[in-house]
Amino acid sequence: MTLPVTVIGGYLGAGKTTLVNHLLRHAEGRRLAVLVNEFGALPIDADLIEAQGDDLIAIAGGCVCCSFGSDLTAALMQMCALDPAPDHVLIESSGVAIPGAIMATAALLDGIRCDGIVVLADGGSVRRAFDDPYIGDTIARQLAQADIVLLNKADLAAPDLADWLASKAPGAAVVPCERGRVPVEAVLGLGPQLVPQGHFHHADALFDSLVITPQGDPATLARTLAEGGFGVVRAKGWMQGAQGMALIHTVGRQFSAEPAGADARAGVVCIGLKGQLDVEALRRLT
């Protein structure tokens, strides 16, 4: 079993901590482990904290948080060793960090699956910051590495901002939101629960999902979903391949396919923004 890791990046004030708290509040049974860089005040809303130790904060719902400082590897190993193991690790990077570098380091550990890089952009200020002589190139690097760009504070955004962000983050899904409120499955994928069936709608009216049961090579399908322009923010599910059942994931342009137990039920859930998820084209993949 591999432990999925998501890196949450974005410049100061873009809403990284707000997003983390939103995900913790809506973890829906997922045991999340949050790793934060040491800069900043306590990153977890007080009402979510159950107990605070020297280096680990216990959070409602079986979640935890710790800071990684200069040693991300040690912190990740600590998370891997937790019993019971977390379902998903979120790494909240500092505002000037390059998230791809953090993910590359996380990927060195055995038992880690790089799930994706989520970069938040402040709808009201990202374009100005992008042109700032000091931090503009840092923000450009962050965006260019994103699998999902969360256009936060979307109420403050100019109408063409999503398109502009898409041009700075090629291959990434651009998802508008306010105060980090996005469906947890769009950011972290579906939890360990069974895959639902059919074409269904989310409580959040912005999103749409579709379950497909494709045939063929799992890795090829994963790549197709990631690169095919179907408007898929995330996809996860099982399909039959030549070597047996495979579990596939895609996040933005990241994709993976790994062997899965024979008892898994076939079906791949594709999640995308309503109006952008190309339901008809996805159905043709089946």
Next chain:
Amino acid sequence: MSGITVYPARSILTMNPARPRATHVAVREGRILGAGTLEELAGWGDYTLDDRFADKVLMPGFVEGHAHTSEGSLWRNTYLGWFDRMDPAGKTWSGLKTIDAVLDRLREAEAQLPADAPLSAWGLDPIYMDNQRVNRAQLDSVSATRPIGIIHASGHILNVNTKALELAGLMKPGINHPAIPLGSDGLPTGELKGPEVMTPVGPHVGFDRSMMDCDEQGLRDFARLCVRTGVTTVTDLASRLEPETVEMMLRVTGEDSYPARVVPLRFFLGLPPKELVAEVVRLKALATDRCRLGRIKVVADGSIQGFSARLKWPGYYNGAPNGLWYCAPEQMAEIYENALAAGIQVHTHTNGDQATELALDTLGPALLKHPRRDHRFTLQHCQLADTAQFRRMRTLGMCVNLFANHHFYWGDEHYRLTVGPERATRMNACRTALAEGVPLAIHSDAPVTPLGPLFTAWAAVNRITASGRVQGEHEHIAVDDALWAITMGAAYTLHLDGEVGSIETGKRADFAVLEEDPTKVDKMALKDVPVWGTVQGGRVFPASKL
């Protein structure tokens, strides 16, 4: 008994412009009663004449304004550098000029280790060996069963053998990381290029502490290097200052035999700005004479030779992308504002000129919000600053501590590769700083380069690079200016100029005891002036008796 000791000396360079030379200095209660003639000093009352320095030259104890006490800890590992270097015990290790010589020294060290110990080494710098890389096969030839790790001189690259990679779980195909080069076999070559990939392996090769923090023996060993180089006040420029470190530093420096005054700066990460400043206010109250807690170190960018420094347009000479910020502009502003409000001094590492620009742009508005005279916020390294930036430093009341040693060790690299001839020629612009009226110190950044203020002064005076070229004659400074920079200049950047840095009435009895007069030797021999030892707070520390 008045407890007055009068030391006659061959000559005393006081750094007191009103009385630049003296023949005698009188000491009482660890402080200087006065410097002058014996007749003048006799007026203070009965004295003991101590003529042990009668044939020596005394200077104010040197002040190293940018070093790290971790050098003391590093010496417990095997030294592999290109240049000769003296260890805390006074032994000079010869520089190694070939990879074979490096491997031979590793073999010698390996043979003396107990069975279960890793082999840890430091100081390797392949740029002087045509950038030949050390690979794990070579280290495996030293030992295939014992983990081996070598930290480069820069501190940013670690070479390890196969055993170490295995222990860290990195001896596997399929690694995709920009800081881990792979060989033709698809496996790591054993070179780990950056702190983020060094940390997983470090503990297996004996580097389980960060380069930042000293331990008790390291702090003691570092002080021995201070005595050997004439240093009586030394900064520990970026320490985490965890409670147990603070307790240890206060205890060790408080021992009667501890020969140096240590000025530890609290590294800025780990706390939000407001809490950081509050913590440093708390630490300041714990300060003692020999452990001057109460200052902050901010790091704005990376290093120029590592291409992680932030440069203004047009950036790196070889076209490398601009470097990294280690501190966001908003974070720097918040630290500056809170520190100014609380009266806490901040030293900021800026290597690239864009990082320097940011610090200047940030301090101006912060001072409007929290006006404070005499803040002496200091830019550390500040290697690429241009003349306009030095003018802004002066206007804002800033000090600068330039990395004169760097010009010798990496000046050729900067000329050829990183910033190109024009900017390399004006790097570490000591003369411009003085001409524009910016209070100036110069430094070693030990362990990055060896501690040794006379060498640092030599580097600033001569601007010779490792290949022997003079790089930037326009920025030469006079010997007197360089000697000022390593005494009064550095003391000023620490608000200690009223206590140390010159030999005059009322100041601490801190002396560098030299065998020759640095103003009387050829300026190319400045670095070779032998150091007999120091006097610190009136206590005599001969280097030969350490």
